[in-house]
Amino acid sequence: MGTIGAEQLKQLTEEPACPGCGVERTLRVLDGKWATLVVRELLAGPKRFTELRAALGAPSAKTLTDRLRALEHQGVLTRTVFAEVPPRVVYELTARGHSLSGVLHAMPAWGEVNGAR
Amino acid sequence: MGTIGAEQLKQLTEEPACPGCGVERTLRVLDGKWATLVVRELLAGPKRFTELRAALGAPSAKTLTDRLRALEHQGVLTRTVFAEVPPRVVYELTARGHSLSGVLHAMPAWGEVNGAR
DNA sequence: CTGGATCCTCCATGATACTG
DNA sequence: CAGTATCATGGAGGATCCAG
Numbered sequence A, B: 001m002g003t004i005g006a007e008q009l010k011q012l013t014e015e016p017a018c019p020g021c022g023v024e025r026t027l028r029v030l031d032g033k034w035a036t037l038v039v040r041e042l043l044a045g046p047k048r049f050t051e052l053r054a055a056l057g058a059p060s061a062k063t064l065t066d067r068l069r070a071l072e073h074q075g076v077l078t079r080t081v082f083a084e085v086p087p088r089v090v091y092e093l094t095a096r097g098h099s100l101s102g103v104l105h106a107m108p109a110w111g112e113v114n115g116a117r
Numbered sequence C: 001c002t003g004g005a006t007c008c009t010c011c012a013t014g015a016t017a018c019t020g
Numbered sequence D: 001c002a003g004t005a006t007c008a009t010g011g012a013g014g015a016t017c018c019a020g
Helices: A006-013 A022-029 A035-043 A049-055 A061-073 A106-113 B006-013 B022-029 B035-043 B049-055 B061-073 B101-113
Strands: A077-082 A088-093 B077-082 B088-093
Touching: A022 B035, A022 B101, A035 A049, A035 A061, A035 A077, A035 A088, A035 B022, A049 A061, A049 A088, A061 A077, A106 B022, A106 B101, B035 B049, B035 B061, B035 B077, B035 B088, B035 B101, B049 B061, B049 B088, B061 B077
Parallel strands: none
Antiparallel strands: A077 A088, B077 B088
């Protein structure tokens, strides 16, 4: 159940009822508590699994793995395994992932001004 | 639009995983499945409860009410009750809510380009 | 028409233990 | 190190009924 179910994958590939609506599609990629933060971390450059975990505040390995797999299937990032000892896996944004920076960079500007609730 | 300035990139990448930084604050407002879509609908102008429900694809009344209350408490929108028969309640973005348009507008641009897998 | 009160389902996230 | 395998859980979201 931890992996991406057929149900979830189907949801990702299905076209929304709204024809020209890109907001929904973007929200399906930037979904959940971690996707946006993962992209933000990787905008600074490729990172290893443990580096990502630490940078994000140590979510569970299962959760982070699930999120990374989803983003990988959506073409936002790539997963590269180095057959070494100790093993090393590097995550890196694709061109599509980098193109999300437009969405990401608008957030801190708003959040910093609106710090108070 | 896929690229960002060096200044903004610096601002983006220099942020550690601090709990109070701008991205996290923005994500706390644009949280859940509906908040972002509610803001998008209201960017076009004030709307009534039923209008919002229909425009969003008819979420349950409870869910929509909960989300609207949260956004109201965060100062993103205002709730105005007209003591009429039948009752009428109008939701409208505050200045703070309108300032989220920068984040919102970046989404369709990405989503439309990346609609295909 | 708006939405409060209740009860319920589902799933993203997490805790823990284990493996190549 | 980077996961996988289980099991547990909180809370978002929903269904339904009811009230002002």
